[in-house]
Amino acid sequence: xxxxxxxxxxxxxxxxxxxADDRTAGSGTDAKIRVRGVTRxxxxxxxxxxxxxxxxxVELRHGxxxxxxxxxxxxxxxxxxxxxxxxPPTEGVVDIADVEPGTGWYGFVPQASSAFPxxxxxxxxxxxxxxxxxxxxxxxxxxxxxxxATTGLTxxxxxxxxxxxxxxxxxxxxxxxxxxxxxxxxxxxxxxALDAQMxxxxxxxxxxxxxxxxxTVLFITHSIEEALILSDRVLLCSARPGxxxxxxxxxxxRPRRHELRATGEFAAMHEEIWTSLKAEVDAQVSENxxxxxxxxxxxxxxxxx
Amino acid sequence: MTTAQTQQKTVAAPSSQxxxxxxxxxxxxxxxxxARRRKYLHLTLRWATPVVLIALWQLAASQQWxxxxxxxxxxxxxxxxxxxFSDGTMTEAFVLTxxxxxxxxxxxxxxxxxxGVAIGAVPILRAAFxxxxxxxxxxxxxxxxxxLLLIFGLGSMPLIVLIILNTLFxxxxxxxxGIAGASPELLETARAFSASPWQxxxxxxLPSSLVEVFVSLKIASGAAILVAVxxxxxIGGGGLGYIIWNSWQVFLPDRMYVGIVVVAVxxxxxxxxxxxxxxxxxxxxxxx
Numbered sequence: 228x229x230x231x232x233x234x235x236x237x238x239x240x241x242x243x244x245x246x247a248d249d250r251t252a253g254s255g256t257d258a259k260i261r262v263r264g265v266t267r268x269x270x271x272x273x274x275x276x277x278x279x280x281x282x283x284x285v286e287l288r289h290g291x292x293x294x295x296x297x298x299x300x301x302x303x304x305x306x307x308x309x310x311x312x313x314x315p316p317t318e319g320v321v322d323i324a325d326v327e328p329g330t331g332w333y334g335f336v337p338q339a340s341s342a343f344p345x346x347x348x349x350x351x352x353x354x355x356x357x358x359x360x361x362x363x364x365x366x367x368x369x370x371x372x373x374x375x376a377t378t379g380l381t382x383x384x385x386x387x388x389x390x391x392x393x394x395x396x397x398x399x400x401x402x403x404x405x406x407x408x409x410x411x412x413x414x415x416x417x418x419x420a421l422d423a424q425m426x427x428x429x430x431x432x433x434x435x436x437x438x439x440x441x442x443t444v445l446f447i448t449h450s451i452e453e454a455l456i457l458s459d460r461v462l463l464c465s466a467r468p469g470x471x472x473x474x475x476x477x478x479x480x481r482p483r484r485h486e487l488r489a490t491g492e493f494a495a496m497h498e499e500i501w502t503s504l505k506a507e508v509d510a511q512v513s514e515n516x517x518x519x520x521x522x523x524x525x526x527x528x529x530x531x532x
Numbered sequence: 533m534t535t536a537q538t539q540q541k542t543v544a545a546p547s548s549q550x551x552x553x554x555x556x557x558x559x560x561x562x563x564x565x566x567a568r569r570r571k572y573l574h575l576t577l578r579w580a581t582p583v584v585l586i587a588l589w590q591l592a593a594s595q596q597w598x599x600x601x602x603x604x605x606x607x608x609x610x611x612x613x614x615x616x617f618s619d620g621t622m623t624e625a626f627v628l629t630x631x632x633x634x635x636x637x638x639x640x641x642x643x644x645x646x647x648g649v650a651i652g653a654v655p656i657l658r659a660a661f662x663x664x665x666x667x668x669x670x671x672x673x674x675x676x677x678x679x680l681l682l683i684f685g686l687g688s689m690p691l692i693v694l695i696i697l698n699t700l701f702x703x704x705x706x707x708x709x710g711i712a713g714a715s716p717e718l719l720e721t722a723r724a725f726s727a728s729p730w731q732x733x734x735x736x737x738l739p740s741s742l743v744e745v746f747v748s749l750k751i752a753s754g755a756a757i758l759v760a761v762x763x764x765x766x767i768g769g770g771g772l773g774y775i776i777w778n779s780w781q782v783f784l785p786d787r788m789y790v791g792i793v794v795v796a797v798x799x800x801x802x803x804x805x806x807x808x809x810x811x812x813x814x815x816x817x818x819x820x
Contacts, residue, residue, distance in 0.1 A: 335724035413724075
């Protein structure tokens with residue numbers, strides 16, 4: 228029996244436009260990731276719909292490093308999951324150009340606690356390659372060894388992640404994402420759980436790795452500083468439901484290092500973004516206060532009974 | 533007043549000059565020597581406590597502080613044990629109870645594990661079977677013995693089925709909880725690295741459940757021996773339970789004690805073994 232080909236399913240990941248599938252650059256648009264009119268609505272436990280995201284329009288060019296900055300709860304992590312195909316959009320379309328669906332076209336670096344406690348560091352880094360099973364065992368080992376060396380984890384290859392510090396675990400997560408040689412890196416506040424010094428070190432490491440092999444990066448963070456030092460463009464996300472309210476092109480030349488932070492231009496740009504972001508944070512806070520106020524009288528009444 | 537010498541040793545200097553405040557000094561038990569000494573102390577106590585208890589028991593029996601007719605001393609029990617094992621009575625009973633327990637436990641554990649995985653991993657199966665299985669679980673398994681005797685007659689079969697039923701539920705429920713409780717972050721990460729459904733199971737769900745599985749196996753191993761002995765009381769015909777019961781009937785307290793000791797030693801050895809296997813298989817978990 229003939230089963231219809233799953234063209235429709237493919238289209239949801241790969242670009243429906245055959246011209247955009249052309250690997251040579253410069254054909255038509257050079258967008259790598261195109262998010263058009265995407266919204267996402269969750270159903271809360273009580274059954275009410277929660278409008279978390281959008282409508283959102285975002286475009287990332289080939290090899291571009293783009294950060295999304297916004298107040299917590301603005302839906303920026305949701306955006307990342309929709310782009311990764313881990314969550315279907317409620318409305319809208321996500322197009323990723325030049326990738327084969329379902330083949331590890333993106334490397335995913337989640338916030339924290341994504342280390343598999345029962346796998347050694349080597350097995351954790353090797354995970355994406357092992358799942359795909361395309362390379363031979365020897366090739367996989369070679370690739371993993373190389374990334375372990377790049378991220379300074381060679382000495383810890385055969386221990387369980389519980390023996391690692393938080394910074395090492397995040398380096399491991401980055402090595403795991405890069406080992407599959409993805410066209411796109413999707414990073415969800417990868418350094419949020421780290422202390423300030425470790426953040427700076429890992430940002431520098433990420434920069435030097437990225438400057439060697441330029442990949443398209445979608446980077447979620449709540450730190451303006453981090454976004455500025457890493458990205459080509461910074462997108463500002465509004466309070467829930469998250470929308471892109473402003474866009475900043477970061478002019479600093481590459482290669483960049485952490486010394487950039489000390490410059491006046493950096494401070495000025497930081498201030499500019501913070502002014503815009505503050506309005507969103509204030510909006511978020513007053514929203515939360517409204518919620519708390521509307522709840523408190525009832526609580527008070529219950530306590531008095 | 534603090535002198536310069538104590539100042540060096542303290543972590544927090546006294547906050548005022550009247551001697552009020554808190555002072556911390558290096559803790560003796562945290563030194564390397566202290567830690568080693570503590571380790572040997574714990575190891576010694578592990579063995580010393582039972583030895584002292586048995587010695588006390590022996591002393592009480594030899595001095596006739598206790599009635600040795602009902603409470604024979606360790607020496608007497610030991611002598612009886614040797615004769616019971618050498619004439620084959622106890623060996624035979626041990627082997628019989630042993631294979632019944634192992635068979636029932638093994639089959640029950642496998643069924644319970646598979647059922648637990650199915651219920652934990654497949655929401656539709658959970659919806660369909662969970663209430664029924666929980667209702668069945670609350671039936672005291674020993675209450676089913678007469679029914680099983682009716683169905684299977686005397687012999688090993690009703691006993692084995694009873695152990696299977698008992699083990700099955702004890703293993704199934706924690707397994708299901710372990711599978712269903714797998715970390716959403718890890719599941720998402722595995723999916724992001726394009727894990728197939730089988731890989732999700734093999735690399736996330738299964739390892740997530742192993743701690744619960746081994747804890748349940750440990751509990752179920754002890755329970756299996758309990759059910760075996762209790763059932764042998766009733767069915768008769770052989771096994772450690774029968775020996776204990778029969779020793780009461782023919783008034784041979786020495787032999788009864790041998791039976792009880794053999795059951796206790798076997799039970800703890802079995803549970804320990806399951807624990808050791810668990811620690812080997814789940815090296816990332818603590819406290820198994």
